[in-house]
Every structure is written in structure tokens, then in C-alpha cells.
Amino acid sequence: MRGFGAFLGKELREIVRTWRIWVLPGIVLFFALTGPPLAKVTPELMKSFVASQPGVVFQLPEPTYIDAYAAWIKNLSQMMVFAVIIIFGGLVTSETKSGTAVLVLTKPLSRPAFVLAKFSGALILLIGSIAAGVLATWAVTKVTFGVAPIRLLVETTGTWLAFGVLLLGVMTLVSAWQSSQAGAAGLGIGVWFVLTLLTLWEPAVHYSPAGLAGAANAVLARTGADLMWPLVTGAVMVGVCVAAAVGVFSRREL
Amino acid sequence: MSVEAPAIELRGLRKTYGTAHALDGVDLSVPAGSVFGFLGPNGAGKTTTLRILTGLARATAGEARVFGVDVADAGNDVRARIGFLPDVPGFYDWMTAREFLRFAGSLFGVTGATLDERVEALLDLAGLTGVTTKVGGYSRGMKQRLGVAQALINAPSLLMLDEPTSALDPIGRKDVLDMIVSLAGKTTVFFSTHILSDVERVCDQVAILDSGRVVVQAPIDDLKARYGAQKMVVEVTGGADDLEQRFAREPWASAVARENHTLTITVVDVDAARHAIPTAVAGQGVGLVRLEGGEVSLEDVFVELVGGER
Known part of the structure; x- marks a missing residue:
């Protein structure tokens, strides 16, 4: 693991000093800042639209903080998933393609340390972005609705984050394997599609990482869903993906 | 180690x-x-x-x-x-x-x-x-x-x-x-x-x-010396054209190039060339201005070693 600390330091400085600091946190904060106000005004917008249609009666309950949280989770589950897949598709491939990997890996930086530092840096960026998004969502929801239970928001977002980390593990593997970001992103979308498809099969939802795909909504709805197996198998899958990424990249010729 | x-x-x-x-x-x-x-x-x-x-x-x-x-x-x-x-x-x-x-x-x-x-x-x-x-x-x-x-x-x-x-x-x-x-x-x-x-x-x-x-x-010096010994430069006062044709027929020469009164000969038998060249020049009745081993560049060596098949 020689060189891990130095290379992780480079990863973190790279996040702060390049486009990386703007894209993922920017997307998250955009959702966080616009979600609660949109949740507040959406029923009014619907009513004004329906009012122009003669003979149509439309009734919606008064929006609450639950609607703001639901909008936040919906955005994470849809747009953020693609952002994570596309951005982290270049996690390793960007370095192999630009030639920077050759320059650092001919120094005493081991390939496992290289892959683990890339994963760790991305994990910190993902968690940091989501944490900032949670705070922003909570604050804007509080201002908009007057009520914003932080614990429910943290539990719900935390459940989505488990799925986000699972995707990051998958992207680390495919990015270490593929030679292009587009190829890695394509494979990532394929894995996401399979996981989403598996949510149609009850045993997979209960006992596999696929259960994490829609778990945030279940937590928000307080359905009492048991997430132990999806979390455990999800953690195992992340570990397997990262270990496989190390194995694949260590054998790869540059 | x-x-x-x-x-x-x-x-x-x-x-x-x-x-x-x-x-x-x-x-x-x-x-x-x-x-x-x-x-x-x-x-x-x-x-x-x-x-x-x-x-x-x-x-x-x-x-x-x-x-x-x-x-x-x-x-x-x-x-x-x-x-x-x-x-x-x-x-x-x-x-x-x-x-x-x-x-x-x-x-x-x-x-x-x-x-x-x-x-x-x-x-x-x-x-x-x-x-x-x-x-x-x-x-x-x-x-x-x-x-x-x-x-x-x-x-x-x-x-x-x-x-x-x-x-x-x-x-x-x-x-x-x-x-x-x-x-x-x-x-x-x-x-x-x-x-x-x-x-x-x-x-x-x-x-x-x-x-x-x-x-x-x-x-590098050994390499140039090794291959340089196979080139000889001959400068004469006249008759270079006839000498070029004569040297080209000699068994110790593999190639001859002429520029005005100077001949550059690629030789396969250096000893034979050293004896034959002055004799030929004298026989031609012209003066010998210069006879020396040719300066060879690394490029000459390189072309000779890898350029033949290209």
C-alpha cells in the first residue's frame, strides 16, 4: 500500500482544484435548493393548470415536508444515479488515458494503493456532496414548510447513499477494467438496469443488494422494510468490486 | 544485489x-x-x-x-x-x-x-x-x-x-x-x-x-571505427572517372561513389584495398592527393545494419 497517503492527498486536492468540486456537489445542491419550493408550489401549479380545463375537478392534499423529502429522494434515485455512473466512469480510465497513470505507477506507488486511493477520494466526494445536500434540503424544507425532521431525512438519504456507494464500487471495477470512460459508463448503466430489474423479484429485494435500489422510498414511507440483508450483501458487493478492481488493474498492462 | x-x-x-x-x-x-x-x-x-x-x-x-x-x-x-x-x-x-x-x-x-x-x-x-x-x-x-x-x-x-x-x-x-x-x-x-x-x-x-x-x-567510438574501417576515401588529381569504373570491378570493393576527384569506396578486404589503390592510381598516371579511412557517422552504421531491408 506504499504511496496510498500521498496519492489520496493528490486525489483530494484534485477534487478541490478542478471541475470535480463543482459538478457533483453542484448537482446535489441544485436538487436540494429547488426540491422543497417546487414541492410546495406543485399542487398550486397543478390546480391552476386543471382550472383551465372545463369539467375537471382536481384535489390534492396540502404539501408537507414529506413531499420535499420525496422530491429529494426522487432526484437522487434518478438524476444522481446517472451523474455518479458517468462521472465515476472516468475514475481510473481518465488517468490511464491521459498518461498520468504511467508517470505515477513507475514510481513506488503500488497498483492496489492507486485503485484504493481513487475509490477513497471518490467516496469522500460522494459522501461530502450528499451531506451538503442533506443540510441544504433540511434548511430549505424548514424555511418552506416550517417543519423538517432531520432524523427522517438522514435515514432516508443514508439508505440512498448505501446504493450510491454500491454504484461507486461497481464503477471503480468497470473503470479499472475498461479503457474508456464511455465504455465504463455503459457497463455501469447496464449494472444499474439489472439491479433495478431485480427489484421486481421479491427474494432479490429482501436478500440482495438490489433491495437498496428502492429502499430510500420505503424508509421515507415508513413501511418498516427490513434492510439488513440488502445492506450486508451490498457491503460485500462493494468490497468484492473494489477487490476485483485491484486485481484487474494489477494485471493490466499500461 | x-x-x-x-x-x-x-x-x-x-x-x-x-x-x-x-x-x-x-x-x-x-x-x-x-x-x-x-x-x-x-x-x-x-x-x-x-x-x-x-x-x-x-x-x-x-x-x-x-x-x-x-x-x-x-x-x-x-x-x-x-x-x-x-x-x-x-x-x-x-x-x-x-x-x-x-x-x-x-x-x-x-x-x-x-x-x-x-x-x-x-x-x-x-x-x-x-x-x-x-x-x-x-x-x-x-x-x-x-x-x-x-x-x-x-x-x-x-x-x-x-x-x-x-x-x-x-x-x-x-x-x-x-x-x-x-x-x-x-x-x-x-x-x-x-x-x-x-x-x-x-x-x-x-x-x-x-x-x-x-x-x-x-x-559508439568502437562501432564507428569498426564500420569506418570499411570505407576508404581516395582523392586524385585527375582520371577519377576511369578509376571509379576500375575499382567497381575489383573483388575487394563492394561499392564506389564519386564526387569530382574524390572516390569513396566501400571495401570488403581492407588490406587488399590498401595495396591495390595506390598501384591503380600510379598505373593511371595521375597524382594521389589523399588516401584515408572514411569518416563514418552513426547514421551510416545504422543504415547499414537496419536499413537494408527497408
Whole structure:
């Protein structure tokens, strides 16, 4: 693991000093800042639209903080998933393609340390972005609705984050394997599609990482869903993906 | 690990991609302390050899040793002793030269005052001391100079440079070659290129690689002397045309070229030529102005060794 600390330091400085600091946190904060106000005004917008249609009666309950949280989770589950897949598709491939990997890996930086530092840096960026998004969502929801239970928001977002980390593990593997970001992103979308498809099969939802795909909504709805197996198998899958990424990249010729 | 071990030793090194042989049994020994030119046309296998030596690729067969240690088993132990500049170095564009050198040093575990001193010395060597812009804005020449500097951050025992001057303008080439010349006697330099004049200028030993095989390895002076002895230059006062035709028929001559009164003869039997040429000139009834072994350039040697099949 020689060189891990130095290379992780480079990863973190790279996040702060390049486009990386703007894209993922920017997307998250955009959702966080616009979600609660949109949740507040959406029923009014619907009513004004329906009012122009003669003979149509439309009734919606008064929006609450639950609607703001639901909008936040919906955005994470849809747009953020693609952002994570596309951005982290270049996690390793960007370095192999630009030639920077050759320059650092001919120094005493081991390939496992290289892959683990890339994963760790991305994990910190993902968690940091989501944490900032949670705070922003909570604050804007509080201002908009007057009520914003932080614990429910943290539990719900935390459940989505488990799925986000699972995707990051998958992207680390495919990015270490593929030679292009587009190829890695394509494979990532394929894995996401399979996981989403598996949510149609009850045993997979209960006992596999696929259960994490829609778990945030279940937590928000307080359905009492048991997430132990999806979390455990999800953690195992992340570990397997990262270990496989190390194995694949260590054998790869540059 | 022996102190006397060659800096680089390759034995029967092979690398195949499918049915293509990038390296076809390379044998090479690079003495420690030398400035070694690794010459070859494009596609000869130079970069593949360097990729194996630096652990970026694995050999299909054979051995590659750096200071007596097999690179296939050594990993970081070997990399800690080498400096490497790839043919197209990739830098983090958002860093400055100083930041990149500090980062490169940290990967070797170089810290504190030692790192500070080396960074300043190498920025000076690369002519980048006052440059505060980010690497992304550098010219190709500046990047190559930074590339050489980053390869020296660990004070390597062996510096490997892959085509360091191939894409540079004359001034950039001169700058990089001057950097390499300044390293002579301080570290072993293994320098791949297809630019013959660069090798003649900075190297004391050379190996020529062609189609995945080393066709010759020798000190440059020996190589030029060996092949130079096979050329003879004859300058006469007149009758060069007749002499050209006569020498072309001689069994000891393989080729004759004429420029005014000067004949350059490629000879296959030097002793026979030394006796026959003055006799022929005297027999022609003309004066002999000059008879000497021809000056041969590395380019002549290179073309003779690898150019025949092209």
C-alpha cells in the first residue's frame, strides 16, 4: 500500500482544484435548493393548470415536508444515479488515458494503493456532496414548510447513499477494467438496469443488494422494510468490486 | 544485489501480442554509470522494452534485470531506484511544476528539507524556477524538461528516457540534451531514440534494435571505427572517372561513389584495398592527393545494419 497517503492527498486536492468540486456537489445542491419550493408550489401549479380545463375537478392534499423529502429522494434515485455512473466512469480510465497513470505507477506507488486511493477520494466526494445536500434540503424544507425532521431525512438519504456507494464500487471495477470512460459508463448503466430489474423479484429485494435500489422510498414511507440483508450483501458487493478492481488493474498492462 | 551488476540486463526477452513479436529475444547489458543510447527505427521495440523494465508490461519470456533484480518480482524495490520519462508524459494540468515535483517526491517518500532542496535544484535544472503557471499551459518543450526533472526527484541510480526529444523543436531538443549531458557521471542514463545525432551527442555506448532484436551493442567510438574501417576515401588529381569504373570491378570493393576527384569506396578486404589503390592510381598516371579511412557517422552504421531491408 506504499504511496496510498500521498496519492489520496493528490486525489483530494484534485477534487478541490478542478471541475470535480463543482459538478457533483453542484448537482446535489441544485436538487436540494429547488426540491422543497417546487414541492410546495406543485399542487398550486397543478390546480391552476386543471382550472383551465372545463369539467375537471382536481384535489390534492396540502404539501408537507414529506413531499420535499420525496422530491429529494426522487432526484437522487434518478438524476444522481446517472451523474455518479458517468462521472465515476472516468475514475481510473481518465488517468490511464491521459498518461498520468504511467508517470505515477513507475514510481513506488503500488497498483492496489492507486485503485484504493481513487475509490477513497471518490467516496469522500460522494459522501461530502450528499451531506451538503442533506443540510441544504433540511434548511430549505424548514424555511418552506416550517417543519423538517432531520432524523427522517438522514435515514432516508443514508439508505440512498448505501446504493450510491454500491454504484461507486461497481464503477471503480468497470473503470479499472475498461479503457474508456464511455465504455465504463455503459457497463455501469447496464449494472444499474439489472439491479433495478431485480427489484421486481421479491427474494432479490429482501436478500440482495438490489433491495437498496428502492429502499430510500420505503424508509421515507415508513413501511418498516427490513434492510439488513440488502445492506450486508451490498457491503460485500462493494468490497468484492473494489477487490476485483485491484486485481484487474494489477494485471493490466499500461 | 551486487554492486557490479549491470544497470540493465536483458536475456532472451520476448514480448508477443497475438502472433506479432514486439521483442524477439533481446539480449542487452547496460553498464552502470554509462549514458546508453537505445537506438532503433519506429516500431523496433524500444518502448516495449522500457515498459517491461518499468513494470508497465510483462515479458512473454526471458529475463529483465535492473541492478541484478528481476523486475517481474521486484515491484517497488526496483521502481524506488529508477527515474522514468515516458515518450508522451501525462501531467496533472492543474498543478504547477513545483507542485508536481513535490507530489512526485512524496510518492518516493522524500520529504522535508531534502525534498525542498531537490525541488529547487530540479526546477533550476529544468529552467522552470520562475514559472508559476499551471502545467496545462506549458509548451511541449517545457513539459519534457519537467518530465526529466520529475524523473530525477528520487536521485535515481538509473534514469530511463523514452524518446525524450522526438517531438521537440531544435531549441527544445537542445535544452533536453543539455540536461542529459549534465547527468553524465552522476547516474546511469538509458535513452531510447530514433534520432541518431542525439545519440552521437550525448551517449558513450549504444545498442541498435531492429524488429525486436538487438543487432549490435558497443561503445559508439568502437562501432564507428569498426564500420569506418570499411570505407576508404581516395582523392586524385585527375582520371577519377576511369578509376571509379576500375575499382567497381575489383573483388575487394563492394561499392564506389564519386564526387569530382574524390572516390569513396566501400571495401570488403581492407588490406587488399590498401595495396591495390595506390598501384591503380600510379598505373593511371595521375597524382594521389589523399588516401584515408572514411569518416563514418552513426547514421551510416545504422543504415547499414537496419536499413537494408527497408
